Amino acid sequence: MNKETRCFVLSMAQVSCQKPLCDEWIDNPCEYTDYFVRAQEPDTRSLIPPSEARRMSRILKRAVATSITALNESGISHPDAIITGTGTGCMENSEKFLIDLCRYGENCLKPTLFMQSTHNTISSLIAIILKCHGYNNTYSHMGISFESALLDAWLQIKNGMIRNALTGAHDEVTPFMALVMERTHPEFSFISETSMSAMLSSGNDYTSACEIKDIRLLHKPDMKKLAALLNEDTDPVLMLGINGNPLNDAPYLELLGNLDYSPSTEQYKKTFGDNFSSSAMAFYKGVRILENCGDDKTGRITLINHSEDSEWSVIRLQRQPGEIVKK
Amino acid sequence: MKIFVTGTGIISALGTGTEATLQSLLSGESGIDVIRHLSTGHKEFPAGEVALSNEDIAGMLGVGYPENGLRTVLLGITAAREAVSSASLADTDLKDAAFVSGTTVGGMDKTEKYFKSAFDAESKTEDSLELKYNDCGYSSAMIADNTGCFGMVTTTSTACSSAANAIIFGANLIKSGVTDIVVAGGAEALTKFHLNGFNTLMILDMDTCRPFDRDRAGINLGEGAAYIVLESEESVKRRNVRPVAELSGYANTCDAFHQTATSENGEGAYLAMRKAMDMARLSPGDIDYVNAHGTGTPNNDASELAAMERIWGTQIPAFSSTKAFTGHTTSASGSIETVICLLAMQHGFIPPNLGWRIPINEGGIPITGTDKRKDIRNIINNSFGFGGNDSSLIFSKCQLH
Incomplete structure (x- = not known):
């Protein structure tokens, strides 16, 4: 790997239970007490022609809205790669197809629902809109789908295979699936929906404040080994997926108990809720914190996420003093 | 590497x-x-x-x-x-x-x-x-x-x-x-x-x-x-293990045309095969066999053949689709057909395109009988998905050390 090539976060955009396509959540977050909170839909009129938007499911509209917003802000119109993470993909269309299959049997089904039900419908739609013939991949691996996509983009940028990548994570939850998840995911606090897109770049053409220094995916790691990885560097703030639910929090607390030091910690799930793409909001919040930490400081945040204590991820973000904040 | x-x-x-x-x-x-x-x-x-x-x-x-x-x-x-x-x-x-x-x-x-x-x-x-x-x-x-x-x-x-x-x-x-x-x-x-x-x-x-x-x-x-x-x-x-083959090149591209149809000139497929050959540092003449995606739909096969013609003109190497053997195994097809390609390379044969009778055009004639060739050095394996998601893998015979 070319050690010289760095990977920066140029721009980001989010749609969630907070006000969409902006950062009002920082000073004025919406607070929720419900178990299931849907995303606040973005106004897409300036981003997607209404005739096209009408034919898109919620997740597709949100994904296109965050992608176009992040692209516009980055100044890159034509990314070298489009890489997406999604835990359950186009759930709304898949569910409708299944309901029709149950109600009407195998003879009156709609092709559009099937065509827009695969996980990679999202990445493909963005490529079709942008006419991007470059690398296009989609990861669907529980709560580390986003990190898998990010790792793919990061490795290719570091290797010089691509210069930049539009990378995102998108998950929608239907009312029925929220009822199901209440049973199948008792570790969640409140179930939410997430769309987050980020432009990553080698920084040859642009500069940005925040750099991705490392990404690790770990399957059922030994807690002591994971702690040893974090003990190597005691400086960064740790961003944890703590949500107040002991079923979710216990592995994080066990990890903290194995550290040689008491780190400062941040969390994000109280603001953004739980879904298979919620770790993308840890990334979003982490990058925003570093962008705003002051030009003269070295800022470092390590994002730690686990999905059912089976899949773990560690992402190291860093901001060096004097690096220019684009905007 | x-x-x-x-x-x-x-x-x-x-x-x-x-x-x-x-x-x-x-x-x-x-x-x-x-x-x-x-x-x-x-x-x-x-x-x-x-x-x-x-x-x-x-x-x-x-x-x-x-x-x-x-x-x-x-x-x-x-x-x-x-x-x-x-x-x-x-x-x-x-x-x-x-x-x-x-x-x-x-x-x-x-x-x-x-x-x-x-x-x-x-x-x-x-x-x-x-x-x-x-x-x-x-x-x-x-x-x-x-x-x-x-x-x-x-x-x-x-x-x-x-x-x-x-x-x-x-x-x-x-x-x-x-x-x-x-x-x-x-x-x-x-x-x-x-x-x-x-x-x-x-x-x-x-x-x-x-x-x-x-x-x-x-x-x-x-x-x-x-x-x-x-x-x-x-x-x-x-x-100290003996490799079966080398994965010498690969590429993924997007046709960026339609969610379930492919472009007439096979742009995505063309780019995937080209880029994979570039990575492997191979020229079109080095390819001995193409295991095509070849689903059997009118759209896919015409588009894939058009992409092959853009690369090889009338000199398309031996090619076949093995989907008439296995059916279209969808998400698994890329690896199932990879194993088929590796067997073809190791045992020196080209798996036939079963069921084929009449050519689409003059150049598009796949291998039909079990073609015994002693030396298959480089194989392209194509896999194309919905959304115009096109991937090509190249496997090459490796020198035993």
Whole structure:
């Protein structure tokens, strides 16, 4: 790997239970007490022609809205790669197809629902809109789908295979699936929906404040080994997926108990809720914190996420003093 | 940096295991037949089902709940265990290794069984717990955990190019030094969901499929799983194992034309093959065989042939689609056809394009009889998915050290 090539976060955009396509959540977050909170839909009129938007499911509209917003802000119109993470993909269309299959049997089904039900419908739609013939991949691996996509983009940028990548994570939850998840995911606090897109770049053409220094995916790691990885560097703030639910929090607390030091910690799930793409909001919040930490400081945040204590991820973000904040 | 293939595992309508697959290919016997296991009213469509029932496979593997009710997982474990053992990987080799698997339907077969009762009861019955396994990631994690203790597991999901993209990501993990060993491929069971989905698109053939035939009328679906072991040169030397082949080039591109149709000039397919050859530092004349995606739909085959003509003109190398052997195994097709390519290379034959009769045009004549060639040096394996997701892998004969 070319050690010289760095990977920066140029721009980001989010749609969630907070006000969409902006950062009002920082000073004025919406607070929720419900178990299931849907995303606040973005106004897409300036981003997607209404005739096209009408034919898109919620997740597709949100994904296109965050992608176009992040692209516009980055100044890159034509990314070298489009890489997406999604835990359950186009759930709304898949569910409708299944309901029709149950109600009407195998003879009156709609092709559009099937065509827009695969996980990679999202990445493909963005490529079709942008006419991007470059690398296009989609990861669907529980709560580390986003990190898998990010790792793919990061490795290719570091290797010089691509210069930049539009990378995102998108998950929608239907009312029925929220009822199901209440049973199948008792570790969640409140179930939410997430769309987050980020432009990553080698920084040859642009500069940005925040750099991705490392990404690790770990399957059922030994807690002591994971702690040893974090003990190597005691400086960064740790961003944890703590949500107040002991079923979710216990592995994080066990990890903290194995550290040689008491780190400062941040969390994000109280603001953004739980879904298979919620770790993308840890990334979003982490990058925003570093962008705003002051030009003269070295800022470092390590994002730690686990999905059912089976899949773990560690992402190291860093901001060096004097690096220019684009905007 | 060179990346080698050091092991293979496969299960499909052609049989269980690499050796059984080889024998079926050499005998020219298709695995496509009437649907027996899948619960569907659409028995008019033939398919490449794996002959074994879930009970048979679960018994063979010695696995219980929930794996025994998830056909994708059962097929996946069968192929992954064979790949790991054929590469002589020990438990200690796997602890830092990655498992990357492609799937799209995941545990949809279980969902189909329990969705109605869970939906009608607004999730108030135990049946809704079974819907958890619908997620692609659980399938991969279960396959991985029943194969060995892997250090990293993830899932690609790009419809019919999923397994090829798992192999591409696996290769990038090795090139980047993240790990030395990756077990990569894909698994997909036949489900009512996608059989009916493909049927709504009116691209299923009621007869046996005829890829690249002028009168081709669509797909026969199939199912199965295959994994290959990818390994760095250093690891191959350290473990003193004999590589099957080198993964010398690969590329993924996007046709960026339509969610389920491909462009007339095969732009995505053309770019994928070109870029893969660039990476492998091969020129078109170096390619001895193309294992085409060749689904048998009028659109795919015309578009893929157009892409091949853009690269080779009238000099297209020997090519065939093996989908008339296995059916279209969707997310698993990239790795199933990779294993077929590796067998062709090792045993010096080109698998025939079964069912073909009349050419689309003068140049588009696939190999039909079992073509015995002594030396197949470089093979391109194409896998194209919905959304114009186009992947090409190049496998090259490697010099034994």
